[in-house]
Amino acid sequence: MNILIIGGNRYVGKRLTARLLDSGHVVTILNRGSSPAPAGVGAGAPLPVEQLIADRNDEAALESVLGDRTFDVVVDQVCYTPRQAAIARRVFGRRARRYVMTSTVEVYEYEDSAAPVREEAVDPRAVAVDLDLPWEDEGFLGAHYGEGKRQAEAVFAAAPPFPYTAVRVAHVLGGEDDFTGRVEHYARRIRAGEPIAVPAVNRPATYVYVEEIAEFLAWAVEAEFTGPVNAHSHGPLTTADMCAEIERQVGGRTVLQEVEVGEVSPFSFTRSYGMDNSRATALGFSFSDSAQWLSRALSETLGAR
Missing domain, CATH: 3.40.50.720 (NAD(P)-binding Rossmann-like Domain)
Structure with missing residues (x-):
């Protein structure tokens, strides 16, 4: 074609x-x-x-x-x-x-x-x-x-x-060329043990x-x-799912901080997504499960930083 x-x-x-x-x-x-x-x-x-x-x-x-x-x-x-x-x-x-x-x-x-x-x-x-x-x-x-x-x-x-x-x-x-900076947002805070803002009710996506x-x-x-x-x-993912894998790869400590108002981290949602x-x-398309690729996807992006 x-x-x-x-x-x-x-x-x-x-x-x-x-x-x-x-x-x-x-x-x-x-x-x-x-x-x-x-x-x-x-x-x-x-x-x-x-x-x-x-x-x-x-x-x-x-x-x-x-x-x-x-x-x-x-x-x-x-x-x-x-x-x-x-x-x-x-x-x-x-x-x-x-x-x-x-x-x-x-x-x-x-x-x-x-x-x-x-x-x-x-x-x-x-x-x-x-x-x-x-x-x-x-x-x-x-x-x-x-x-x-x-x-x-x-x-x-x-x-x-x-x-x-x-x-x-x-x-x-995923990808070493992920230009959004969202994964690195989590990695920086996890490496430093800094709080990651999430809504009190944090929905998966x-x-x-x-x-x-x-x-x-x-x-x-x-x-x-x-x-x-x-x-x-x-396989929907939560903020905690991604943070746990990022922590495994980069070290540090995940500190999720619930907030009632104000800006939250990029993969945190107050509603179902x-x-x-x-x-x-x-x-006819066969999707994979997120558990099959999450580690690889995060590794690709984090390895490029």
Whole structure:
């Protein structure tokens, strides 16, 4: 297949690119050119991909750089707002047979269910879209990340039919190139025996290993299903689960400090953050259990520090 990846030059994207190339697909990367096309994971020759340079927010620039190119599948790694989704629908409506958008567990930010949340809890066809909100403002977008993704999904789900898949990705762990700093947040405090702020009622969440979500996206590219799909490994994790493994690897002492108000550590949640992955499983993807990869994932990230 001929596949375009928008923003696929780091972290999950470069792993996805490598898998697609290994499977014999032709891959093109589209980004702003601030970094080169991915050179793969670890050492090695650059991957044989074409790089197109354009700002995905600039519709005229997209039209110009794409020309008469068409693609079997477009994988959009950096669609955060309904405005970006609307541009993508117009530009790729006649250029792509199918569109795979990387969405997020954050679309469920208003859900708080003891049971894992299924896709129908947030039906993008029922989500109101407001293109006039200040989506270009970084502060606004950061504070409304889940809402931006919900509305982006809604744009793709609206009539007329547009063949799209929204992969609602759980919190991602692993990789020496994890750029979030969340694991190191815990490691620093555990090494020093400093308190780690957690809510008084600290809920578990679902996670996915970086290599597994890249594998899932590659599988989704080759599939034909559409609509939202939850993607995460089996076995929810708690803050204590991750701290225990980090302590085992770096030494020190874990001190969890319950707080009623104020900022808490990044993998601490006052509400349930569990998704249900039964749709993906029924479609044919076999997820691993978090216990199988947690040690390896944390070791990769901590070893790079």
